[in-house]
Amino acid sequence: MTNENLIQYIYSIADNSLILGQRLGELCGHGPTLETDIAITNIALDLLGQTRSYYQYVAELSKEDLTEDDVAFLRKEREYKNVLLVEQPNTDFAYIIARQYFFDVYHFLLLEKMMDSKNVNLQAIAKKSMKEVAYHKRFSGDWLKRLGDGTEESHQKMQQAVKDLWVYTDELFHMNEDDEIVTKAGFGIDNAALKDAYYQEIEALLKESTIEIPTTSYFQKGGKKGIHTEHMGYILADMQYMQRTYPDMKW
Amino acid sequence: MKNNENMKEQEKQTKSLEEVFEAKIARDEKIEPKDWMPEKYRKTHIRQISQHAHSEIVGMLPEGNWITRAPSLRRKVALLAKVQDEAGHGLYLYSACETLGISREEMYEQLHSGKAKYSSIFNYPTLTWADMGAIGWLVDGAAIINQVPLCNTSFGPYARAMVRVCKEESFHQRQGYEIMMTLCNGTQEQKEMAQDALNRWWWPSLMMLGPTDDESTHTEQSMKWKLKRKTNDELRQQFIDQTVPQADILGLTIPDADLKYNNDTGHYDFGEIDWEEFWQVVKGHGMCNKERISARKNAWENGKWVRDAAVAYAEKQAEKQAVKKAV
Numbered sequence: 001m002t003n004e005n006l007i008q009y010i011y012s013i014a015d016n017s018l019i020l021g022q023r024l025g026e027l028c029g030h031g032p033t034l035e036t037d038i039a040i041t042n043i044a045l046d047l048l049g050q051t052r053s054y055y056q057y058v059a060e061l062s063k064e065d066l067t068e069d070d071v072a073f074l075r076k077e078r079e080y081k082n083v084l085l086v087e088q089p090n091t092d093f094a095y096i097i098a099r100q101y102f103f104d105v106y107h108f109l110l111l112e113k114m115m116d117s118k119n120v121n122l123q124a125i126a127k128k129s130m131k132e133v134a135y136h137k138r139f140s141g142d143w144l145k146r147l148g149d150g151t152e153e154s155h156q157k158m159q160q161a162v163k164d165l166w167v168y169t170d171e172l173f174h175m176n177e178d179d180e181i182v183t184k185a186g187f188g189i190d191n192a193a194l195k196d197a198y199y200q201e202i203e204a205l206l207k208e209s210t211i212e213i214p215t216t217s218y219f220q221k222g223g224k225k226g227i228h229t230e231h232m233g234y235i236l237a238d239m240q241y242m243q244r245t246y247p248d249m250k251w
Numbered sequence: 252m253k254n255n256e257n258m259k260e261q262e263k264q265t266k267s268l269e270e271v272f273e274a275k276i277a278r279d280e281k282i283e284p285k286d287w288m289p290e291k292y293r294k295t296h297i298r299q300i301s302q303h304a305h306s307e308i309v310g311m312l313p314e315g316n317w318i319t320r321a322p323s324l325r326r327k328v329a330l331l332a333k334v335q336d337e338a339g340h341g342l343y344l345y346s347a348c349e350t351l352g353i354s355r356e357e358m359y360e361q362l363h364s365g366k367a368k369y370s371s372i373f374n375y376p377t378l379t380w381a382d383m384g385a386i387g388w389l390v391d392g393a394a395i396i397n398q399v400p401l402c403n404t405s406f407g408p409y410a411r412a413m414v415r416v417c418k419e420e421s422f423h424q425r426q427g428y429e430i431m432m433t434l435c436n437g438t439q440e441q442k443e444m445a446q447d448a449l450n451r452w453w454w455p456s457l458m459m460l461g462p463t464d465d466e467s468t469h470t471e472q473s474m475k476w477k478l479k480r481k482t483n484d485e486l487r488q489q490f491i492d493q494t495v496p497q498a499d500i501l502g503l504t505i506p507d508a509d510l511k512y513n514n515d516t517g518h519y520d521f522g523e524i525d526w527e528e529f530w531q532v533v534k535g536h537g538m539c540n541k542e543r544i545s546a547r548k549n550a551w552e553n554g555k556w557v558r559d560a561a562v563a564y565a566e567k568q569a570e571k572q573a574v575k576k577a578v
Contacts, residue, residue: 025327028334030310030546034342040333048328057326059521069323079297093557133441149567150560157556242322242380249437251380251430 001185003061006119008062008081008178009188012224013110014054014080019232020103021047022239023090030066032093039139043100046132052124073243078226079238081176082238085168087223094147094161096155101140102165105201108133108171109194118186141205148209155210162206163214170219173200179224276476278443281407284350292476296406297351299478301358304344305369307337313377314386317447322380326430327507330383333423340416347408363548365535366570370394372459374537381441381448384435387427389449389456389494395397395420396490397460428497435501449498450506457521459530460487489578491519517575 024044054066085103090096111133114126116160147158173195176184182188203213222228242251260301268287275282282288311334321327345355372390377383401413434445459485461467463517473479481489491510494535498505508521531537 022319026336027332028318028331029338030550032557033549034308034338034345036554036557038335038338038342038565040329041338044326045331045335045565048314048331052324052328072324088568093554145556146564147560150555150562150564153564154560164502238319241320246322246438246440249441251326251433 001181001187003063005181006187007058007061007176008176009056009182010058010122011079012081012176012179014051014058015080016086016103016107017047017054017080018051019080019235020086020099021045021051021244023086023088023099024096027090027096036093036143039040040096043136043139046129046136050125050132052130052175057121057125070176073240077228080223080228080232080236081224081226082228083168083171084220084223085165087229087235088165088168089231091161092157093143094157095165096150097140097143097147098158098161098165100136102142102169102202102203103172104133104137104140106169106194108137108193108219109197110189113189113194119191122187143170144205144211145209148206148211158209160209162211166214166215167218167220169198169202171221171224174221174224176224264506272300276405276464279403279477281410282405287547288487291472293351295472295519296409297348297353299473300344300348300351300406300409301353301361302368302370304341304348304358305362305367307344309369309373309547310544311341312537312546313373314383316377317380317383320380321383326383330340332427336347336419336423338369338489339411340412343412343415347406347412350408356527359547359551363544363551364542370459371529371532371537372455372542374453374532374540375451376538378451378477379444379448381444382452384427384430384434384445385448385568387423388497389427390459391420391424391427391451393459393496395424395487396493397545401475401478403480405477423505429500432504445501446503449503453506454524454528455532456523457487457490458526459467460490461527464530487530488518491521495519513554 005217021044024040024047026043028044029037047152051072055071057064058071059068070098085099088095088099108130110196111126114122115130117123117126144158149155173191175191177190180186183190197208206213220229256560269289272282272288272292274285275286282292314330314337318327318330346359348358349355349398350464358367362369362540363491377386398417402410402417403412404410426444431445431448464470466485467483470479470482495505495510495512509520511520512518513520522532532540535541
């Protein structure tokens with residue numbers, strides 16, 4: 001395993017937090033209540049905080065003289081390794097909650113295993129992030145129940161969001177080449193092994209929320225190999241705007 | 252005859268209640284929500300506290316405009332946290348106001364219909380990253396000057412909320428100044444960005460402290476109730492005196508040719524404020540008035556089904572609990 005393998009592996013974890021944090025950041029000031037606004041901003045803050053820890057570690061590992069901001073803002077679209085799920089737009093509150101819950105359950109299972117990584121840095125980040133993600137999962141799961149088993153309208157919206165976003169869940173368990181190498185070395189996590197627990201947990205909560213479990217066997221993938229949806233270019237255009245327009249400056 | 256006597260008795264009681272109330276304020280004691288208070292006191296406080304709460308949540312929008320484009324991760328996180336603090340301020344202030352017998356929904360309706368005002372400064376657009384610095388430095392700076400005296404105002408819930416708000420605002424102001432400092436120590440382009448932001452935010456910040464004393468309608472009564480300790484003009488002078496040396500440290504020029512230190516008064520003399528612009532924005536014709544209100548309305552209206560769902564779900568859960576208990 002080379003440092004480059006490890007860096008690529010970290011991207012496939014950290015980029016999820018960055019892009020989802022960025023998406024949630026769009027919502028600040030626009031939530032359905034002040035309380036949910038504050039809670040969603042909290043989640044964004046946690047995710048971006050985690051992102052910084054990962055990228056600071058990447059900067060240490062890299063042969064080049066990188067900073068966390070070079071890593072966050074100056075890669076090309078193909079170099080971001082987040083799953084397609086997290087780049088999906090804030091269509092409505094039901095989508096925001098479904099996207100969050102689908103990600104949180106995976107994120108929690110991943111970190112739980114990562115606490116036993118042989119890599120002390122990843123282990124430390126996992127330990128710190130676990131507490132945060134346990135809260136994220138409670139927030140999104142509680143809202144999924146409220147919307148699923150709330151009014152007729154909320155039920156329909158929640159059902160639609162679950163149906164539309166379901167196709168992005170399978171990719172969470174894909175392993176790219178770097179994932180395989182880093183996992184063999186005892187640093188990474190075997191995503192495929194999380195899959196059963198993931199769907200069990202999700203299906204139980206969907207059932208409790210009176211939401212039908214989608215039955216499709218067609219799933220979308222690509223993000224983990226750097227092939228993203230059309231949304232990604234716009235996310236990066238916003239996010240990278242300052243760094244691209246005013247290169248090499250301190251902010 | 253008997254009726255007349257009753258009325259007289261009532262008047263006497265009200266008068267003595269009023270005396271007790273005024274004596275309390277004179278002794279610097281707090282008025283609490285359950286205490287008797289004159290109707291005018293209640294109304295004035297609802298107006299001011301809700302206006303303040305609205306300013307916090309409308310104020311999230313111009314800064315929220317830069318969250319996705321913040322130039323570094325550190326700045327992105329700090330900006331998110333700052334805007335979140337403002338949501339928190341909105342929350343305490345709405346809660347303080349609710350103790351006076353108005354609901355949050357009613358307050359939102361007043362904001363959306365234009366009946367309730369919010370600080371006009373948030374109707375100016377945020378055009379560059381430097382605006383995040385200028386807002387923190389100038390707008391939060393002016394807000395602090397307005398708000399510090401409110402930590403000792405007579406209405407207890409408002410005064411207590413303000414203690415916390417002021418602590419956070421002063422942190423925001425330092426954070427904004429630090430953004431400006433970084434820009435001013437940066438490249439020529441960054442310095443120009445900082446100067447441009449100061450040029451655009453300076454005058455609106457002075458206007459933020461309110462119309463001149465002779466135009467201000469509420470000052471006298473507000474002074475009596477300790478909702479105000481200094482007049483608008485005094486506060487404005489204090490803001491200018493405090494801010495000009497800070498601009499000097501940054502190496503920026505205040506966009507006022509008449510600004511000059513007056514050795515006799517020990518204060519800065521300054522140029523004429525464009526009150527026509529002030530009233531234009533107050534009356535709803537600033538660059539972003541429509542956008543700000545429509546963003547708030549959209550958030551509220553698009554969130555209705557979410558709030559309804561939460562209520563429906565809670566009711567269903569309560570029913571289930573009740574059935575369980577009965578069994």
